Amino acid sequence: MATATEGDLLLRVPLIAALTDSDRQALALSATRRRYQRGDLIFQKDDPGQTLFIVASGSVRIYVPSSQGADLTLAVLGPGNFFGDLSLLDGRPRSASASALTDTSVVALERSDFVALVRSRPEAAMSVLATVASRLRETDEMASDLAFLDVGGRLAKKLLDLAATNGVRRRDGVLLDMSLTQEELANMIGVTRESVNRNLSLFRRIGLIGKEGRRFILRDPSGLRQRCE
Helix, strand or coil: CCCCCHHHHHHCCHHHHCCCHHHHHHHHHHCEEEEECCCCEEECCCCCCCEEEEEEECCEEEEECCCCCCCEEEEEECCCCEECHHHHHHCCCCCCEEEECCCEEEEEEEHHHHHHHHCCCHHHHHHHHHHHHHHHHHHHHHHHHHHHCCHHHHHHHHHHHHHHHHEEEECCEEEECCCCCHHHHHHHHCCCHHHHHHHHHHHHHCCCEEEECCEEEECCHHHHHHHCC
16 A cells, blocks of 8 residues: 655645645655554643644554543544644643654654744634634534533444544454554543443443454444444
């Protein structure tokens, strides 16, 4: 399989896609590749923020660490997804932490290279605003889930969300092409591992999901959607 070039990956970032071909190519030449092993920390909350990252391969967990040890996972990002954009825009410290869920390769773009171009491109500035608005909507949706969905509903919704970005369709359902522990799932929806274990067991008994090693198979996505409506 051909590896996506820096230019291909930059094109997937809305706030960069608005730039001209020549501007994107200039950014691609300044971008660098970085590789992380499973569990490696990419950056910590409150670290200085000067870099945008785009996932080339593997997966990355974005989370807010807790002094009690129960981190809250905000997102799991796969190839083509990007993170670190808030710090790229304002240069302020990181608002969350990021770590590699699997062996991961990313493309890194420095703030200084990006800002120089955005200042001279009004269309890029509009794209930046649209991207920030989208992230705010996602935050609002997460807050709504925490307020109105029970544990089973939140878990079903998270499995469907993960399938949308990391799913592989098969005859027996949709395979989540990433290994997840119950602890990681619990952190994603803000509950205990025991609660996740109980609901996963229920989902398996009634045929909503299956397992293949450490990977989940969504055998009945429509049933999961009903569970979180």
